[in-house]
Amino acid sequence: MIEEPYRWVEAIANRREYIEAQLASGSPIAALGYREGILFLTLGQRRQKIFEIYDRIAMGAIGHPGDIERLRMAAIELASTEGFTRSAADVSLRRLVHYSLSPLMKGAFEQVYGAPYLARMLFAEVGERPAEDLFLRVEYDGEIASNGATFAQVRQDFAVLSGTRQSRELMESFLKAEHRADASFETALKAALDAWTVGHMTLQTNDAKELPERAAITKYRQEQLANTGIEAGVLERDAGRTIRYHSLSDTELRSLIND
Amino acid sequence: MDKLPVALDQNFSGAIGDFPALLRHKGLLAPAAAVSSTPKVGTPHETSWQPTEATTILAFKFSGGVLVAGDRRATAGNTVVYDRADKVLEIDRHSIMAIAGVPATAWEMARVLEHSFQYFRRTQLQEMSVDGKVRALSKLLRDNFGFVMQGVGVVVPIFATYDSHPKPEARLYFYDAMGAQFEATDYAATGSGSPAVRGILYYENNWGAKPLQKLGEDEAVSIALRALDTAAESDTSTGGVDRGGKIYPLIKTVSSEGITTLPEGKIAAVFKETVA
Numbered sequence: 001m002i003e004e005p006y007r008w009v010e011a012i013a014n015r016r017e018y019i020e021a022q023l024a025s026g027s028p029i030a031a032l033g034y035r036e037g038i039l040f041l042t043l044g045q046r047r048q049k050i051f052e053i054y055d056r057i058a059m060g061a062i063g064h065p066g067d068i069e070r071l072r073m074a075a076i077e078l079a080s081t082e083g084f085t086r087s088a089a090d091v092s093l094r095r096l097v098h099y100s101l102s103p104l105m106k107g108a109f110e111q112v113y114g115a116p117y118l119a120r121m122l123f124a125e126v127g128e129r130p131a132e133d134l135f136l137r138v139e140y141d142g143e144i145a146s147n148g149a150t151f152a153q154v155r156q157d158f159a160v161l162s163g164t165r166q167s168r169e170l171m172e173s174f175l176k177a178e179h180r181a182d183a184s185f186e187t188a189l190k191a192a193l194d195a196w197t198v199g200h201m202t203l204q205t206n207d208a209k210e211l212p213e214r215a216a217i218t219k220y221r222q223e224q225l226a227n228t229g230i231e232a233g234v235l236e237r238d239a240g241r242t243i244r245y246h247s248l249s250d251t252e253l254r255s256l257i258n259d
Numbered sequence: 260m261d262k263l264p265v266a267l268d269q270n271f272s273g274a275i276g277d278f279p280a281l282l283r284h285k286g287l288l289a290p291a292a293a294v295s296s297t298p299k300v301g302t303p304h305e306t307s308w309q310p311t312e313a314t315t316i317l318a319f320k321f322s323g324g325v326l327v328a329g330d331r332r333a334t335a336g337n338t339v340v341y342d343r344a345d346k347v348l349e350i351d352r353h354s355i356m357a358i359a360g361v362p363a364t365a366w367e368m369a370r371v372l373e374h375s376f377q378y379f380r381r382t383q384l385q386e387m388s389v390d391g392k393v394r395a396l397s398k399l400l401r402d403n404f405g406f407v408m409q410g411v412g413v414v415v416p417i418f419a420t421y422d423s424h425p426k427p428e429a430r431l432y433f434y435d436a437m438g439a440q441f442e443a444t445d446y447a448a449t450g451s452g453s454p455a456v457r458g459i460l461y462y463e464n465n466w467g468a469k470p471l472q473k474l475g476e477d478e479a480v481s482i483a484l485r486a487l488d489t490a491a492e493s494d495t496s497t498g499g500v501d502r503g504g505k506i507y508p509l510i511k512t513v514s515s516e517g518i519t520t521l522p523e524g525k526i527a528a529v530f531k532e533t534v535a
Contacts (some may be wrong), residue, residue: 052381076381077281084278084374085287243377 011112019140022118026062026163028171028199031124033133033157033181034188037244038124038235041192045202045229054079055088056126057096058235060161063140071119075101090241095142097136106142111132116140122161126235128245130181133211135159157181162199166193166208171199174211186256193230193257197221226236276383278375288371292382292405296451313496315452316346316357317486318417318431318531319460319471320445321479324514325429327355330452330491331506332498333362342498349510351376353421353516354392359450360414360436364406366415368399383391389422393432393440402525407436415449421513429513445471452490452497459486476512478524481533488534500530 029042029049040050040060050060053075061068078100083091102119109116125134132133135147137159149155158175162168179191197217212220221239232248271301315328329346332339337398345358348369356372358365375395379387386396396418418432418440431446432440441447445464448456463482464471474482484500487508491499500507507526512519 048384051384056380073382076378080278080374080378080381081282081285081287083281084370 006111015109015112015116016141019118020115020164023063023140024121024163025203025218026161028162028167028196028203029060029062029122029159030160030171030175030192030195030199031060031122031158032126032128032175032179032183032188032192032195033130033135034183034185035130035181035237036185037237038126038133039188039192039232040122040124040234041189041196041230041232043196043228043230045231050231050247052131052233052247053093053123055242056235056244057091057093057123058233058245059121059123061119061121061122061141062161063117063121064162067117067119068121071105071117071121073100074104075123076175082168093134093136095122097123101138102118102142102144105138105140106141109141120161122159124159124235126237128237130157130237130244131155133181134156137161158195160195160199163203165186166206167202168200168213170202170208174198183185189232189253189256192232193221193225197224200224217248225254225257276379276387278378279371280400282371291402292409294405294408314346314359314450315448315487315490315494315497316359316417316442316450317453317455317456317460317483318355318357318446319421319447319464319479319483320429320431321471321474321476321478323479324421324512325355325431326476326479326483326510326512327357327417327419328487328490328508328510329357330508331501332466332496335494342501342504342506345509347511349511352394353513355419355511355518356396357419357512359416359453361412364417365404365414368396368403368416371399372396388424389420389430392420393418397434397440398437400434400436404437406504410434417447417449419513419518421517423515427515431449448486448498452487452494455490455493456486459489477529480510480521480529484508484526484530484534485516494495496516500534502535516528 008024027042027044031040033039040058042049047065051057051072075096078096079091086091105117108114119140123136127133137145147156147159156181160168160171160172175195194217198211201212201220217244230253232253234246234248237246279288283290298476311443313334314330318325318327327347331343333341333344347355350356350373356369372395376387376392399530413436415436416434420430422428422430431443431447433443433449434440446460488499493496507523507530510526
């Protein structure tokens, strides 16, 4: 099969289609930079999706739990050994993702006789100022998207992850309009919840091109909040602390939502 | 070509959450040295091994948790190498390791320990228990014992922490060079100046104005300073309080709130009032 280039391309295309279908039902994750840090948020209670990686780095992921676990472990191992042998300041998300995780995932994806990683991940590293926050989304094939400015877009202070491309793009356009880097925690929390709602609403449909109406978002969000738990974590910007990550409980978040 | 920085680690070295094992696997930590009784070339003493942990550190429980204090002097033989050494080290939000012994080994151990606890929490998604932490230090000491027998790298630490489970209480442990751990009910001291300190703490605890566990913070600091100054009186390897250079011992406390490093100004004030 591999001898013929055409067959290899076909095999890769099939594999891509298969993985996309597997990931399509993944519940969205939103990561928003705000004044005092970065907030990660998702809804659901089947299994944990937001994790601490190192002092200033956190990760959210959808996909197969076994694959997420292997990648999470690789990231923690790498960051911890780097932080031990050099210093915590030398652990950088950019290096972790660009030089280690991305080649690893691309390699596995293109070895058509081996198993690819069924995972899509969102990493964030908190900076001293919101302008220094780094968000990286890593796809199952090693593709990396960052929040940095390109010819097509300005720099963003958030990043999202969802089961389908359409759902992700709608979440992004929602946050582009609704979120600002100097938001307070409460404002960011509401924007993250709404972004999740937009993402989850548009996962089910194939032809959602426009953002849902504001009232529809609120109604859907209330319905979902009644049935599922909130999972969230924060990377604090406070430079006085070494370890910036802590998770937030469902109950303490609900007391802030009040609607 | 070298392996990818992230080797496709199918063995899950991380799954058991053992950071020292991961470091050894990657060749980043010296392997545990074999214990041999044959003295190596350059061994300072031709006779059998002698403890040379030249310093004084002490810890005792008081009303606000545990107080840990250490002098600042680092020596090599008869020479004072450094008079601002930091021997009372924070390992995590609630744990302090205070060290007597060879600084290079001790600081490395503290670093390994600090990363071990974080690594365990991040990989296993739960905090390591106090018993697990105490045991982790014990294992590092045991792995180091081969070097100790060769005459290098002896470390005798004290470990103080605050346990919130099953009931909230301060806990204090001391070790020997082989890694045996002992839980102290009231106080612990190690290093070359420790016999004097142990005498003072025993006396204070039994016949002092009040037992150590009832002392307020200022009273506790005062006793720690007096004890270190007494140790420095007869032990050349202990710095005590340098009155001319205004160098005070390092004192930290652990409580349910976490670790507090007492500001030098406060230590100086207590010293002036009750010791000098």
